[in-house]
Amino acid sequence: MRRLLVLAPLLLFISGCGLVQPSDDEATDAAREVAGRAGRLLYSQRPRTAEEVGRNASGVDGVEVMRLTGTSTHDGDGVVVVVRTTGSAYNGWIDVEEVTVRRCFTLRVSSRSEWDEAPRDVDCPDGSPLTFAPAPEPPELPYEELRAKLPRVPEGGRVDEAEVRRTLAALDLDPAIRTVVKATGGRVGVLLLGEGNGFDPTDCLLARVGPGSTEVWVPPRIQRMPGEGGCSIDNALNPQPAPH
Numbered sequence: 234m235r236r237l238l239v240l241a242p243l244l245l246f247i248s249g250c251g252l253v254q255p256s257d258d259e260a261t262d263a264a265r266e267v268a269g270r271a272g273r274l275l276y277s278q279r280p281r282t283a284e285e286v287g288r289n290a291s292g293v294d295g296v297e298v299m300r301l302t303g304t305s306t307h308d309g310d311g312v313v314v315v316v317r318t319t320g321s322a323y324n325g326w327i328d329v330e331e332v333t334v335r336r337c338f339t340l341r342v343s344s345r346s347e348w349d350e351a352p353r354d355v356d357c358p359d360g361s362p363l364t365f366a367p368a369p370e371p372p373e374l375p376y377e378e379l380r381a382k383l384p385r386v387p388e389g390g391r392v393d394e395a396e397v398r399r400t401l402a403a404l405d406l407d408p409a410i411r412t413v414v415k416a417t418g419g420r421v422g423v424l425l426l427g428e429g430n431g432f433d434p435t436d437c438l439l440a441r442v443g444p445g446s447t448e449v450w451v452p453p454r455i456q457r458m459p460g461e462g463g464c465s466i467d468n469a470l471n472p473q474p475a476p477h
Contacts (some may be wrong), residue, residue: 256324256332263320267295268338268352271316275340276348280307286342288365290314297362299337311343317357371427372407374438379404379425380449388445397421397442413466419443422469429459437464439472 271293275286283301291298300315321333338352382400386392394416401412401423413424420443427436434457440449455476456463463473 256322257334259322259324260320260332260334261336263322264318264334264336265320265338265352265354267318267320268316268336268340269349271296271318272340272342272350272352273348275314275342276346276350277306278344280305280344281312281342282306283312284365285368286312286314287363288368290316290340291363291365295319298365299358299360299362301363306342307344311341311346314340314342315355315358316340316352317362371436372409374410374425374427374436375404375406376438376449376451379423379438379440380447383423383440383442383447383449385447386442386444390444392416392419392421392442392444394421397423415466415470417470420470422466424464424466424469426464429464434458435464439464439469441469441472 271290274293275289281289282305283303286306287298287301290296295318297317298314299317301312302314303310303312306312315337316339317335317337319333319335321331323329323331335357337355337357339355340352341350382404384393384396384400394414398414401414406412406425409428411424411426413426415422420441423438423440423442425438425440429435434454437457438449438451440447451457452463452468452473453476455461456468456473462468
């Protein structure tokens, strides 16, 4: 017991001399972890403009975008983002007050970036954080109009692919909507595809015109995820089984 009483003042002395990690350093580590999380969320092999990268970074909780360098992720060294984050920590050796710091870090977003690339500490630029206009709303796919105007072919009849194409041309679709038409086995499939971001479900509309049946549908969400193949012309002609 006497030994513990002797050691206690020594421990307090050591902590006061800075041998115990200060709460300021721990708070900086916490701020760096926020920046690292933003870097992992920004990682993607999909080409993006600097504006898109900045907008996405500013949408991460606890992140402010202070500077953008570069034009796109697949040009030159890609896009370098300077972000400002906040970190907090307590130093139980000295006091019980919370220490909060604001620190800046650079994140490199390019086709050669690593998923867990470490943020680099930098001095914070002067000025206010950058602001970004909301991303443009994607064009709405014309479900009702497509269903109403696609040809109906009677049982035993023949589907005219050219007529289907004329129907689509008459819809005067937004140029951002990609259209694919394919005929096989006496049926004509249609795919209307919106622009995806590589992360969220793709916006698409499928249709199939055959003798005795004209169908228009939106695939289930899980099939519209990137890589699942739900938004494809093959899925229009030969639909995937419904997910359980």
